[in-house]
Amino acid sequence: MAAEDQTPSTKPRPDKAKKRKKPKRDKWGQPIAATAAEEPSVEPEQEHPAGEVEAAVQVEKAEEEVAAAAAEGYEPGKVVASGLPYTTTEADIRKLFEFYGPLQSVQLSRFPDSGNFRGLAFICFESEEDAIKSLELDGFKIGSRYMRVERCRVTATSNKKRKAEFQTDPKKSEGCLSAYVGNLSWNVTEKDLRGFFRSSKIASVRFAIDKRTGGSRGFCHIDFQDDESLEKAVGMNQSELQGRPVKVAYSVQ
Known part of the structure; x- marks a missing residue:
């Protein structure tokens, strides 16, 4: 009989083990060692600051635009403006095109004999998107002349x-x-x-x-x-x- 009385006292042990497992399934309960070890490995993957995500998207978009421009035979981010008055200065051109976005460079084409501006300029933007927007200036009137703006092509033969x-x-x-x-x-x-x-x-x-x-x-x-x-x-x-x-x-x- 003594042995039989001791038997029930040993059976509840598996139940106690089951009770200890419950916090594993309950994220809002008391954390146990196993759960605490798992959570840090998950949290960094879930945390992505909005600024970093947006920057990554912008970089990917810029790379796609550059690749598309190159595939079409254009210099990425570059346009050519022609038909400008000979009195136009680099500052005038910068002021006009900076409305559409930051510029990397402005190159004025000049007559080799006199060095005077020949009404042709190459404008390089920091982004392909801004360069395409600047095509709105095609036909823009400067003084008594109408400027032509188009994307700059890349061809060895034309150079x-x-x-x-x-x-x-x-x-x-x-x-x-x-x-x-x-x-x-x-x-x-x-x-x-x-x-x-x-x-x-x-x-x-x-x-x-x-x-x-x-x-x-x-x-x-x-x-x-x-x-x-x-x-x-x-x-x-x-x-x-x-x-x-x-x-x-x-x-x-």
Whole structure:
């Protein structure tokens, strides 16, 4: 009988163990050692300050915009403004474009012979998004001129071509009867050019057209009927047409 009386006293022990497990399932009860050890490993993963999350999203978005611009053949965050008055200063350009966002740099294109501003500027923004917003300035009137603003393309051939056209005058090739005419106002017509070169016999005028807008790109090639007409035209290099000194050089064949 004594042994039987002792048996019930040993059975409740598993119940006590079960009672100790209850706090594990109750987050709001008294924490036990096991729960206290688990909680710190979970809490840091759940805590993400709003500022850090937003910054991460912005960085990811910026990287996507830069990648998209590069894929489309544009320089990320960079636009080119042309058709500006020659009296425009870098400070004027900065003030105009900083309205859309912080700038990294502003580069003014100048005539190699005189060093004067030639109405063309390259503006680099800190973000691609701000650069795209600044395209709203396309057609903006400054003084008596309407500015053109477009994204800056990246092509090795166009860079080489620009150097050939604006930095050094190409030599006349054998049989050449054509001339490159650049730095033209956007609204210059064939009639204007024929009047400008009235002392030369013109066979045809070929304007460079912007595929995106359908407008003039500010330069053309003119075919002349004879060598004398070509020489007269090239001799008019830097003569003024509609307030702009026109670049005239032998056409590159």
